[in-house]
Amino acid sequence: TITIPVKAGAEGRLFGSVGQDEIAAALAAEGIEVDPKIIDVAKAFKMVGQYEVTAHFGHGVEAVFEVKIQGE
Secondary structure (H helix, E strand, C coil), rough: CCCECCCCCHHEEEEEEEHHHHHHHHHHHHHHCCCCHHECCCCCCCCEEEEEEEEEECCCCCEEEEEEEEEE
C-alpha cells in the first residue's frame, strides 16, 4: 500500500487529481522506480479513498497494489 497525502475539500473531493505520475512519484519516494506509463489508471482519482492499481511490466508480469489517497 502506498499513501498519497493531498489537499481535499468538502466530502473528500480533491483539489486536482491523482494519476499515473503522482503514483509513480509516491513509489519513487519509497525507493521503487516505476515508469508511469505502465501503471494502469483508467481515469485519474478525484476523491479521497483507497484504490486497487495494477502495474504491467510486460511478459505477463504484473504487480497489484493499493493506493490510499488521504486528505490533509
